[in-house]
Amino acid sequence: MxxxxxxxxxxxxxxxxxxxxxxxxxxxxxxxxxxxxxxxxxxxxxxxxxxxxxxxxxxxxxxxxxxxxxxxxxxxxxxxxxxxxxxxxxxxxxxxxxxxxxxxxxxxxxxxxxxxxxxxxxxxxxxxxxxxxxxxxxWPLKTHELGDWLQRRLRSRGLLVTPDAVQRLADRVEGNLLAAAQEVDKLALLATGSGRGPSARAMDADTLERLVADSSRFDVFKLADAALAGDAARVVRMLAALRAEGEQVAGLMPMIAREVLLCAGLARDIAGGMPAAAAMRAARVWDSKQAAYRRALDRHPAERWERFVAECGRIDRSAKGRGQGDPWLLLERLLVAIAEPRARRLLAS
Missing domain, CATH: 3.40.50.300 (P-loop containing nucleotide triphosphate hydrolases)
Incomplete structure (x- = not known):
């Protein structure tokens, strides 16, 4: 059936x-x-x-x-x-x-x-x-279905949330269900800590914003996920938001470099004949993230991932004042190239 x-x-x-x-x-x-x-x-x-x-x-x-x-x-x-x-x-x-x-x-x-x-x-x-x-x-959730999905998940965690608050949350996660699940779990913990249990009145958008103020901005984990998922437009938006919030490239690079190094290692193992599932299991990649890594690895051969690793070093040196170039521009070019293979020519600029 x-x-x-x-x-x-x-x-x-x-x-x-x-x-x-x-x-x-x-x-x-x-x-x-x-x-x-x-x-x-x-x-x-x-x-x-x-x-x-x-x-x-x-x-x-x-x-x-x-x-x-x-x-x-x-x-x-x-x-x-x-x-x-x-x-x-x-x-x-x-x-x-x-x-x-x-x-x-x-x-x-x-x-x-x-x-x-x-x-x-x-x-x-x-x-x-x-x-x-x-x-x-x-099937992937359609845009108009995300609100109902979030409402059900919030209710399952004992949270009552007004429709405007659900919409605010939906805008934040941008359809990323993994990010949405993390936000709901975080919100449940924050609500419990603030004394707002299941019997409290419905949480409105302003209350939601106050509870998750520290996590309301785009973060580097979502930035890396967007690049792996192939969403170049979202990468550019998120970088602009991070820059506007006062983030520094030097602070973003450790996580970005970690993801690129992981993909480079997986690409080498797979090119050497190891099944992708075995390579990811050896690298301790979570089951829930394997699909994103697979799509990223399918877009680029192993030698290109090695070039991405070298580019991480170049960006890190620039961000720390030991290399040439605008680190924000270099980072944008790298992440867009990871997301969109046709943009890899940008790295030679």
Missing amino acids: ELKPDRLERQLAGEPLRPVYLIAGSEPLLVQELADAVRARAREEGYGEREILDAEGGFDWNRLGQGMASLSLFASRRLFDLRLPSGKPGKDGSEALREYCDAPPPDTVLLVTCQDWSKAHAGKWSEAIARVGHFVPV
Whole structure:
């Protein structure tokens, strides 16, 4: 059965676990939280063993069948956590998944998560999953849907917020659900500390601004996220805002350089033949951020990331008065080049 995301938790609470679940979409926060709900339900039902399979390029789909065949050796139930970032299992994967759905083994749940999805990804394999289990496509929230999503999330944290305050919060996060979730959690902590519990009257926009005044500006973490996400226009806006607020390039560079060095290391490992999932796991990249790193790594080859690393050093020297050039202009050119490959020629200027 195909389910909307907001129906999955109700379905999990009202029925035994299905043999297979497919949760797919480009909103990493929503995909992760829905998958976590399935994992939590599995633990409640006694699925004590969990095996993670990273279905990257070159993945041996026989591993799935071999794992199923070994179940008879174990007394407990098992959850197979199959991560298929591209949403495209290929011919062998599609066949393996259809075979699973034709005869699901007992005491087994297969959870498939994808970090990319469109109607072009669908096929007989996803139809087979929907027939015996649940398929949950996670589409990006539209602008007019963000307010309702924020309101539900705030309410789940025990916060009542007026519509104007919700709109103010929506303007701040600019559709970034990871940033929105962080802001809501932060707001819940701040509200508790200020004595505003669930029984307090609805929080208006002015109260919200006072509570989160210290975090209301754009910060360097969101700046790095915008560059990795390929949003060059947002990078330029955020840099202008940071500069207007009195930030200094020297203070921004440690975080920017850390992200660029991480991407350069991941690009080297992947170019050397390591699967992307294994490289990110070794680098301890959070699951919720892997999709953003993948998109950034797909835009540039390993040697270009090395050039970006060198450019970080140049910007840092300029910001500290030991090199030539306007550090703000140099930083803008670097981040725009990371976001938009066609802009890389700016680095030679």
